[in-house]
Amino acid sequence: MDVYEAVMSRRAVRGFTDEPVPREALERVLSAAARSPSGGNLQPWRTYVVTGDPLAELKKRTAERVAAEDRGDEREYPMYPPELSGPYRERRAEAAERRYAALGIPRDDPRARHRAVAANWDCFGAPAALFCYLDRRMGPAQWADAGMYLQTVMVLLRAEGLHSCPQMAWSVYRRTVAEVVSPPEGLILFCGMSIGHEDVGVPYARTERAPLAETVTFLDD
């Protein structure tokens, strides 16, 4: 698959079949993604791949917390700035509106919206997930390195015919993730990622992007 095709066909897929993900494909992807750049070649990411019984156990334990209306563990980093101003607030709201509209969920149905959010903790049905941790002493530059690494993983998954959804939502139930993956002391969970084959029966709306001139400036003549 051409790189442009891989980048353009990557999207946050939120419906997967139960078709297993071959371990060899994940090893190929994660070996190649390890070539991602990082400042000083620190390679600050620490990844746990979870499938099979451990993933079933994670989904079960998390579902129990969701069913108990457990609001989650204290957050270790803000997912968004507390006061999200324009244009970011509008972009976020539009993405959410388009998503709920595609799912046929009206604005005044918070329970249906909650169910859609809760699907995060079932990995949207995916049979594989990864969890990306960093050493908690790392700073913004290393978090950016982890972002490049994760994007490389997602693009390479496309080359394997697989799809993904990156998920900060897992940080909400990070203690349950830690019970299953047992990370050493000193790591902080950045995000999870659901991985699998897309369930093409799940409706979605492709997200928009700002016009190039809003985010890129060319200085030439």
Ligand SMILES: Cc1cc2nc3c(=O)[nH]c(=O)nc-3n(C[C@H](O)[C@H](O)[C@H](O)COP(=O)(O)O)c2cc1C
């Ligand atoms: C770091 C990161 C965390 C994300 N966390 C979640 C999440 O918890 N749940 C979710 O459904 N989507 C999550 N997303 C997906 C974004 O909503 C999605 O990438 C964005 O709306 C653009 O849509 P696209 O990826 O389909 O192009 C996350 C994306 C990133 C990069």
